[in-house]
Amino acid sequence: FEFPRSFNLINHYRTSAAIQNTIKRISPDIVSLHFTTGIFTTILKQKLPFKTIGTFHGLGYPVIDKLLKKKIFKAVEFFSAGRLDEIWVLNQSDKILIEKKFPNVYLMPTNGLGCDLKIFDRKQFVDKLQPLRDELRIDPDATVISYTGRYVNFKGYDIVIKSFREMEKRNSNLKLITMGGYDKIHPTGLNEEEKNYVKDNPNIIDIGFTSRVVDYLAITDIFFFPSKKEGIPICIVEALAMEIPIVTFDARGCNDLVEDGVNGLLLPLDAQPKAFAQKIEELIKDKDTLSLIRKNIRSQRDELSRDKFINHQLKYFSSQ
DSSP, X not given: OXXXXXXXHHHHHHHHHHHHHHHHHHOOSEEEEXXXXXXXXXXXXXXXXXXXXXXXXXXXXXXXXXXXXXXXXXXHHHHHHHTOSEEEESSHHHHHHHTTTOSOEEEXXXXXXXXXXXXXXXXXXXXXXXXXXXXXXXXXXXXXXXXXXXXXXXXXXXXXXXXXXXXXXXXXXXXXXXXXXXXXXXXOXXXXXXXXXXXXXXXXXXXXXXXXXXXXHHTOSEEEOOOSXXXXXXXXXXXXXXXXXXXXXXXXXXXXXXXXXXXXEEEOTTOOHHHHHHHHHHHHHOHHHHHXXXXXXXXXXXXXXXXXHHHHHHHHHHTO
């Protein structure tokens, strides 16, 4: 099925009718839906005659700034929740919000969907670190900061660039690796001069979309992801699995994974690039704290396994 991207109710209704016809032909014991769009479009025509659970990977309305759009998203998400027999969420903030209206809400106890710890395993790269650095022309003693995600302002891409620029004023031995890409719909948050700074800066290594995320995480010293709009960010899960300290906002989803001073740093929601730059610089200089954070991350690493999510789902569905 092709889910409509625009908010055209007629198109959503047509898709909903087609999906529901297919579900009724299958006649399942249970229907499991994921993401707001998938849930809303599927149940728009009517409540399904089968037990239906929906997993929201991050409610949209709490993180929308424009009032009208916020109200529309809230109406859509609450309408959707009202047609579900069970509501599942990935983070504590969403659970607190939605359980005020719906009693049938549950928190996924698995750090989101987790990741494959066999792939995201730093020990596999012990003999590959220098070749990987050489490939990107990174000096052995340079500090590497990485970001993974779309190059859009609501993911914090602009904060990453502005913070790095601030740090470069005092430390030339830094490299920034960005993995992801631009979005035609959403802005980067950078002006033309700042875009040219990124383009012309040899210390910013723009990998773009890549299947080699784990390779670049292997040579990363600090993972920087200042996003305010997350469910449970898989990029942080993967970075933690690679034993990398995280710097992010004290925001929904991010603070479900990161504990300030334990496995990374959490900055307040009004923190500006200069504040991030200062905290990262302090962390780079404080080798003892860096070592302790990495030790803490190693001790928690097994909790990030995707096997936990898979086993939870198998146990849940086998009990229905």
